[in-house]
Amino acid sequence: MSVRLGLLALLADGPAYGYQLKKRFEQNTGGAWKLNVGQVYTTLDRLERDGCVQVALDQRSGTGEQRSYSLTEPGRDELEAWFGARVGSTAPPRDELQVKVLLAIAHRADAQAVIAAQRAALLSDLQGLRRRQRQGEGEALARALVTAALVLRIEADLRWLDECDRRTADDRQAKGGTR
Amino acid sequence: MSVRLGLLALLADGPAYGYQLKKRFEQNTGGAWKLNVGQVYTTLDRLERDGCVQVALDQRSGTGEQRSYSLTEPGRDELEAWFGARVGSTAPPRDELQVKVLLAIAHRADAQAVIAAQRAALLSDLQGLRRRQRQGEGEALARALVTAALVLRIEADLRWLDECDRRTADDRQAKGGTR
DNA sequence: ACGGGCATGTAACTGGTTACATGATTCA
DNA sequence: TGAATCATGTAACCAGTTACATGCCCGT
Numbered sequence: 001m002s003v004r005l006g007l008l009a010l011l012a013d014g015p016a017y018g019y020q021l022k023k024r025f026e027q028n029t030g031g032a033w034k035l036n037v038g039q040v041y042t043t044l045d046r047l048e049r050d051g052c053v054q055v056a057l058d059q060r061s062g063t064g065e066q067r068s069y070s071l072t073e074p075g076r077d078e079l080e081a082w083f084g085a086r087v088g089s090t091a092p093p094r095d096e097l098q099v100k101v102l103l104a105i106a107h108r109a110d111a112q113a114v115i116a117a118q119r120a121a122l123l124s125d126l127q128g129l130r131r132r133q134r135q136g137e138g139e140a141l142a143r144a145l146v147t148a149a150l151v152l153r154i155e156a157d158l159r160w161l162d163e164c165d166r167r168t169a170d171d172r173q174a175k176g177g178t179r
Numbered sequence: 180m181s182v183r184l185g186l187l188a189l190l191a192d193g194p195a196y197g198y199q200l201k202k203r204f205e206q207n208t209g210g211a212w213k214l215n216v217g218q219v220y221t222t223l224d225r226l227e228r229d230g231c232v233q234v235a236l237d238q239r240s241g242t243g244e245q246r247s248y249s250l251t252e253p254g255r256d257e258l259e260a261w262f263g264a265r266v267g268s269t270a271p272p273r274d275e276l277q278v279k280v281l282l283a284i285a286h287r288a289d290a291q292a293v294i295a296a297q298r299a300a301l302l303s304d305l306q307g308l309r310r311r312q313r314q315g316e317g318e319a320l321a322r323a324l325v326t327a328a329l330v331l332r333i334e335a336d337l338r339w340l341d342e343c344d345r346r347t348a349d350d351r352q353a354k355g356g357t358r
Numbered sequence: 359a360c361g362g363g364c365a366t367g368t369a370a371c372t373g374g375t376t377a378c379a380t381g382a383t384t385c386a
Numbered sequence: 387t388g389a390a391t392c393a394t395g396t397a398a399c400c401a402g403t404t405a406c407a408t409g410c411c412c413g414t
Contacts, residue, residue, distance in 0.1 A: 002278045003402070009282040019365045028285045033273050039403060041367055046401080066365070083283060083293055086300030087276045094212050097266045098328050099181040102321050103188040104262060106207045114262055121265030141346055142281050149277050149339045156335035160328045167320060182374070198393045218375060220395055225373080245393070 001082075003035070003043050008052060008071065008079045015056070015070035018044055030143025044069055052078055097157060101164055111168065119161045126154045180261075182214070182222050187231060187250065187258045194235070194249035197223055209322025223248055231257055276336060280343055290347065298340045305333045 010016065010024050018040045025035050047053045052075030058066040071079070097118060104114040129151050136143070189195065189203050197219045204214050226232045231254030237245040250258070276297060283293040308330050315322070 001401075002273045002275050006273075006278050006282060009286055013286055017365065018367085019363095023364095029273075029278070029281055032271055033278075034270070036403065036405095037365085038367075038405080039401095042403090043401080045367095067367095083279065083287070084296065086297065087279065091213070092211055092325065092329055094181045094185075094208075095328070096181050098325065099185050099208070099212075100262065100266065102208055102324060103185060105324075106321065107188055107192055108262070117263065118265065142285065145281060145284075145339075145343060145346060146271065146277065148342050149274070150271055152335040152339050152342075153332070156331040160324075160331050163327050163331075164324055167324060180373075196393065197395085198391095202392095215375065215377095216393085217377080217395075218373095221375090222373080224395090246395095 003039060004047065005079065005082045007040065007043055007047065008075055008082075011053060011069060011071045012076070012079060015068045017066055017068060021069075028142055030140045030146055032143055032146040047075065051075070098160075101161070105164065105168055112165070115161050115164055119158060122154050122158055122161070126151065126158070129154070182218060183226065184258065184261045186219065186222055186226065187254055187261070190232060190248060190250045191255070191258060194247045196245055196247060200248075207321055209319045209325055211322055211325040226254065230254070277339075280340070284343065284347055291344065294340050294343055298337060301333050301337055301340070305330065305337070308333070 006025055007021055010021050010028070016024070019037065021044075022035050022037050022040045025040075026033065044053065044055075048055060048069075051072060053069045054072050056068045056070065058068055101111075101115060101118065104111040108114065129147055133144075133147055133151070185204055186200055189200050189207070195203070198216060200223075201214050201216050201219045204219075205212065223232060223234075227234060227248075230251060232248045233251050235247045235249065237247055280290075280294060280297065283290040287293065308326055312323075312326055312330070
């Protein structure tokens with residue numbers, strides 16, 4: 001729902017064209033998240049269908065039209081509800097890394113290799129991100145925060161992989177096998 | 180792709196019915212992730228369409244049929260590729276918490292309240308998870324690991340929210356306003 | 359004249375998700 | 387007999403995503 005609600009939030013500042021929304025969305029996230037223009041329009045269609053936005057047609061100089069989207073009352077309600085709501089309270093997401101590692105542990109002899117490969121990949125991502133953090137000091141706030149979020153998430157995932165190693169080692173020991 | 184690849188991974192152990200796959204999937208994740216049975220069948224249909232699985236019909240005692248799914252060569256290839264691949268290497272995900280907070284910072288006067296609300300929600304989730312960690316000591320490995328992952332992720336998100344507060348405070352100061 | 363940015367859309371597809379319907383088997 | 391579990395499916399919808407096509411406008 002991030003795209004949908006994101007567009008709603010951008011419209012709270014005032015009416016805008018689809019194309020403008022794309023650019024604002026990317027600016028607001030420091031260019032870290034790209035948004036295909038087409039997706040803006042499909043999402044706006046759905047928002048219109050649901051009564052969250054309304055459209056006013058500006059006649060352009062030529063024959064073309066510009067569609068100016070603005071929030072409706074229900075749209076504003078949905079937005080407020082979103083900002084007020086806690087994220088992810090209901091049911092933990094099926095994260096891909098977790099699914100992969102858990103299934104590897106349960107069903108593959110080379111589980112440790114799978115874990116090691118993921119750790120290596122995350123570490124290299126982390127290096128790249130840290131480099132970017134050091135370089136772009138005076139970066140846009142949004143961009144810096146997105147990077148920070150990525151770094152923290154990766155660190156968490158690395159700790160989790162360590163935990164997976166430790167617990168599976170315990171498991172092997174508990175079951176008495178030396179190998 | 181977690182469901183699709185998850186089913187593929189479970190089939191690597193040998194043929195199974197759709198219903199069995201649902202149960203195995205839930206067992207393998209310690210019951211933390213539920214899977215609607217219907218989704219197993221729709222996903223299996225798509226896997227069959229893509230040539231990743233093949234189906235053998237077991238005639239049951241009655242008139243009913245049981246469909247036994249098994250991996251094909253392409254299916255095994257896709258699975259191996261998945262286990263070998265690094266997760267999330269391409270383009271950072273548009274995480275809901277991040278979108279929400281960034282847009283709040285950029286477009287709302289009550290950004291700090293939004294952040295505070297999310298922090299409170301995460302903290303209460305964390306408490307609940309920690310309680311569960313202490314209680315279910317001898318829990319199934321998978322379940323414990325899922326819980327651990329949730330805890331680590333939440334801790335990371337909390338640190339990120341702190342970072343957001345700090346940086347926005349810096350920002351206000353840099354712009355010279357005391358409020 | 360032409361390229362690049364602004365602007366709008368559509369068609370098609372993906373995977374995830376739910377609600378619903380059906381029937382067999384098992385066991386109390 | 388009747389509930390629980392095993393088992394299979396379908397119809398419908400959702401949001402996300404991409405590729406593609408169209409055309410205006412402006413500055414070089």
